[in-house]
Amino acid sequence: xxxxxxTVSGLRRHFVQTKGFPRxxxxxxxxxxxxxxxxxxxxxxxxxxxSGCGKSTAARALLRLIEPDDGEIRFAxxxxxxxxxxxxxxxxxxxxxxxxxxxxxxxxxxxxxxTLMEPLEVHGVARGEAAxxxxxxxxxxxxxxxxxxxxxxxxxxxxxxxxxxxxxxxALEPELIVADEPVxxxxxxxxxxxxxxxxDLQRRRGLAFLFVSHDxxxxxxxxxxxxxxxxxxxxxxGPVAQVFxxxxxxxxxxxxxxxxxxxxxxxxxxxxxxxxxxxxxAPPPGCHFHPRCPKATEICRTTYPEWNDAGGHGAACHHPxxx
Amino acid sequence: xxxxxxxPTTAIGAIMCALIVAAALLAPWLAPFDxxxxxxxxxxQPPGGDFLLGSDVFGRDVLSRILWGARIxxxxxxTSIALAIVIGGAIGMVSGYIGGKFDLLVMQxxxxxLSFPALILGLIVVALxxxxxxxxxxxxxxxxxxxxxxxxxxxxxxxxERAFVEAGRALGFSHARVLFVHILPxxxxxxxxxxxxxxxxxxxxxxxxxxxxxxxxxxTPTWGGMMRDGFDSILDAPWLSVFPGIAILMLVLxxxxxxxxxRDATDPKLSGS
Numbered sequence: 001x002x003x004x005x006x007t008v009s010g011l012r013r014h015f016v017q018t019k020g021f022p023r024x025x026x027x028x029x030x031x032x033x034x035x036x037x038x039x040x041x042x043x044x045x046x047x048x049x050x051s052g053c054g055k056s057t058a059a060r061a062l063l064r065l066i067e068p069d070d071g072e073i074r075f076a077x078x079x080x081x082x083x084x085x086x087x088x089x090x091x092x093x094x095x096x097x098x099x100x101x102x103x104x105x106x107x108x109x110x111x112x113x114x115t116l117m118e119p120l121e122v123h124g125v126a127r128g129e130a131a132x133x134x135x136x137x138x139x140x141x142x143x144x145x146x147x148x149x150x151x152x153x154x155x156x157x158x159x160x161x162x163x164x165x166x167x168x169x170x171a172l173e174p175e176l177i178v179a180d181e182p183v184x185x186x187x188x189x190x191x192x193x194x195x196x197x198x199x200d201l202q203r204r205r206g207l208a209f210l211f212v213s214h215d216x217x218x219x220x221x222x223x224x225x226x227x228x229x230x231x232x233x234x235x236x237x238g239p240v241a242q243v244f245x246x247x248x249x250x251x252x253x254x255x256x257x258x259x260x261x262x263x264x265x266x267x268x269x270x271x272x273x274x275x276x277x278x279x280x281x282a283p284p285p286g287c288h289f290h291p292r293c294p295k296a297t298e299i300c301r302t303t304y305p306e307w308n309d310a311g312g313h314g315a316a317c318h319h320p321x322x323x
Numbered sequence: 324x325x326x327x328x329x330x331p332t333t334a335i336g337a338i339m340c341a342l343i344v345a346a347a348l349l350a351p352w353l354a355p356f357d358x359x360x361x362x363x364x365x366x367x368q369p370p371g372g373d374f375l376l377g378s379d380v381f382g383r384d385v386l387s388r389i390l391w392g393a394r395i396x397x398x399x400x401x402t403s404i405a406l407a408i409v410i411g412g413a414i415g416m417v418s419g420y421i422g423g424k425f426d427l428l429v430m431q432x433x434x435x436x437l438s439f440p441a442l443i444l445g446l447i448v449v450a451l452x453x454x455x456x457x458x459x460x461x462x463x464x465x466x467x468x469x470x471x472x473x474x475x476x477x478x479x480x481x482x483x484e485r486a487f488v489e490a491g492r493a494l495g496f497s498h499a500r501v502l503f504v505h506i507l508p509x510x511x512x513x514x515x516x517x518x519x520x521x522x523x524x525x526x527x528x529x530x531x532x533x534x535x536x537x538x539x540x541x542x543t544p545t546w547g548g549m550m551r552d553g554f555d556s557i558l559d560a561p562w563l564s565v566f567p568g569i570a571i572l573m574l575v576l577x578x579x580x581x582x583x584x585x586r587d588a589t590d591p592k593l594s595g596s
Contacts, residue, residue, distance in 0.1 A: 060489075063493055065489050065492055065493060088495075089495040090495075092494065095493075096493060096494070097489070097490065097493045099486040099489070099490065100486075101486055104485040104486045104487060105485075105486035105487055105490055106487055107505050107509070108509065109508040110505075110508075118494075118496075119494040119495070119496075122494070122496055122500070123495065165490075168490065168494070171494075172494065172495075
């Protein structure tokens with residue numbers, strides 16, 4: 001087992017908002033509230049959770065697209081939070097991001113060629129004809145013809161745009177790609193193509209992935225390890241097969257049971273999901289999950305459970321399944 | 324561009340503006356007389372005859388003065404609006420991009436500037452600095468900075484949340500690059516449309532300041548100044564005020580028509596092209 005390429009520990013990002021007059025009320029949204037995980041080179045690591053659990057914020061915070069408030073991020077041994085100026089630019093070359101919405105991720109007024117060549121030129125990787133040739137190669141790698149170079153984003157479909165976004169992310173030959181819900185804005189048939197492309201790229205280029213999604217199916221197909229987030233914290237983490245086959249945290253079990261199985265013979269009654277996800281501005285005391293948890297007891301209402309790591313498949317629960 | 328001129332209103336406006344620009348450029352050749360040449364014997368001639376649009380109290384040809392006056396109006400309007408676009412646009416873009424308290428402060432200052440009626444602000448500046456053409460330009464620029472800051476800021480606020488801006492940051496682009504290379508082209512059409520509409524306002528402000536005697540000094544011909552000069556004898560010699568008035572009307576109307584056309588042309592499918 002090689003050393004991790006990315007280590008995140010105690011990552012924290014709170015959004016503070018003061019609103020109201022004449023008596024302003026300050027609310028603190030604990031979007032990311034102490035998250036730890038690590039990703040090994042070439043590994044696909046999934047981050048899964050409901051809407052609003054902070055998974056996208058966590059992903060952006062580790063690229064410093066949103067400044068984290070606290071915690072440590074180490075990329076290949078380098079302190080990401082301490083980097084500035086030239087160091088930060090150099091770090092950014094090695095970690096790239098793919099966005100959820102292919103319609104807003106490309107500048108509508110620039111041709112695809114300019115979009116792809118610009119990062120090469122800014123970083124001094126290639127200029128002029130060389131940059132052009134590399135961009136065409138990138139397009140080819142994501143399955144688009146060289147003719148796309150002269151076109152504008154609005155001439156492409158959502159799936160094609162997502163491929164262009166992927167090509168742009170690959171332009172600087174990063175080692176880690178943060179994929180923020182890369183397929184959830186696409187049609188199911190296009191989703192499959194884009195996922196296959198990502199898988200192929202991962203294999204061919206040895207890319208490490210942080211794959212953020214709310215889709216357990218996509219995560220379990222794409223990733224080897226997964227972390228489940230709930231209200232800004234990771235509640236369970238481990239190898240994908242284990243986490244989804246034998247979840248230790250009741251929340252993971254609930255998520256798994258709520259996702260439909262495409263097999264009529266196994267059609268059953270979906271378990272009732274109790275309650276809504278609470279607001280991250282006012283998380284419940286004790287274990288954040290206790291108001292929705294079927295196994296909650298007195299201790300869950302008062303104390304946040306310690307992380308217990310059982311051989312790489314850990315959970316933060318007072319009453320984990322299977323010990 | 325073709326689609327733009329297919330709209331008859333816009334086409335008419337464009338023709339009106341083109342005529343005035345041509346008149347200003349060709350004034351030395353088109354004007355039958357020297358615009359400042361006085362000829363007491365021929366004073367207060369009605370239109371027709373030697374003087375196509377009549378002559379004024381000093382016997383100067385009204386047509387020649389209108390043709391030469393077009394230069395002042397256009398130079399003042401174009402220069403001051405161009406300056407306002409650059410200065411106001413930059414203020415608005417940077418303010419919107421940085422956001423937070425800085426944005427709040429800058430926009431409050433702009434609101435203060437905006438609260439002065441254009442004419443009053445122009446009056447203050449010209450009264451302080453003196454009635455010279457460059458002071459007139461400064462005055463009108465000042466009145467137009469705040470609206471352009473507002474116009475430039477609004478789209479920046481929404482664009483900076485778009486993923487392509489975030490992608491630029493993730494790719495290691497500098498803030499200046501993101502703002503001026505990526506965001507600027509996306510707001511340019513909105514700002515330019517506003518520019519053509521404000522050009523009309525600038526023409527009016529210039530004419531108004533000249534009318535109240537704070538414009539370019541006589542004997543240099545300006546449309547507003549000519550109207551004022553003719554105002555004393557409006558009942559005896561209405562052509563003295565009416566013709567420069569028509570010239571102002573044509574330019575302002577033409578600019579507004581073009582501006583409206585541009586706005587309609589860029590509005591509906593902005594995200595597309």
